Amino acid sequence: MVILNKIYTKTGDDGSTGLGNGERRPKFDLRVSAYGSVDETNATIGVARLHTGEMSDLDAALSRIQNDLFDLGADLATPETDKNPEYPPLRIIEAQVVRLEKEIDGYTSELTPLRSFILPAGSPAASHLHLARTVARRAERLIVELAADETEIVNTAAIRYINRLSDFLFVAARITNNGGKDDVLWVPGDNR
Numbered sequence: 001m002v003i004l005n006k007i008y009t010k011t012g013d014d015g016s017t018g019l020g021n022g023e024r025r026p027k028f029d030l031r032v033s034a035y036g037s038v039d040e041t042n043a044t045i046g047v048a049r050l051h052t053g054e055m056s057d058l059d060a061a062l063s064r065i066q067n068d069l070f071d072l073g074a075d076l077a078t079p080e081t082d083k084n085p086e087y088p089p090l091r092i093i094e095a096q097v098v099r100l101e102k103e104i105d106g107y108t109s110e111l112t113p114l115r116s117f118i119l120p121a122g123s124p125a126a127s128h129l130h131l132a133r134t135v136a137r138r139a140e141r142l143i144v145e146l147a148a149d150e151t152e153i154v155n156t157a158a159i160r161y162i163n164r165l166s167d168f169l170f171v172a173a174r175i176t177n178n179g180g181k182d183d184v185l186w187v188p189g190d191n192r
């Protein structure tokens with residue numbers, strides 16, 4: 001259980017932050033940027049949910065995803081080490097990835113296939129979900145960059161989860177655009 005008795009600790013005043021394993025890293029560290037972008041993704045989903053309450057199934061899925069994103073942040077904030085941890089670190093697991101895939105497939109079956117790229121627009125919910133999708137893609141780029149560092153270990157399920165999440169958010173945006181009927185299509189070269 002997390003207990004937050006005090007919000008500020010002053011330990012970060014030197015420009016460092018503590019990871020889940022107690023290690024201190026600079027606040028500009030790639031690992032910190034990666035889980036910070038996961039946190040931003042979570043916040044943008046929270047804003048999107050202001051517009052999805054009437055779609056109870058989708059809103060429930062987004063609520064689960066927000067919880068998963070805290071799991072993902074904890075996963076990234078606790079790097080694997082040679083030391084025996086005091087408690088097992090929280091990791092994203094394959095079942096979370098599979099659940100997202102099933103939800104993507106379910107929502108996709110309700111949509112007509114795209115014949116054009118779509119613009120990140122439409123309903124307020126769709127617009128916010130598209131924004132969340134782009135933030136998730138940034139988080140994915142940072143996580144993949146972190147994983148490419150030979151001195152870092154990143155859970156492969158975490159990479160798959162964040163990759164599927166942006167796909168989920170794309171499909172969810174289409175669902176909130178009247179099942180895709182109100183998607184705003186890209187017209188290449190239309191304004192030349």
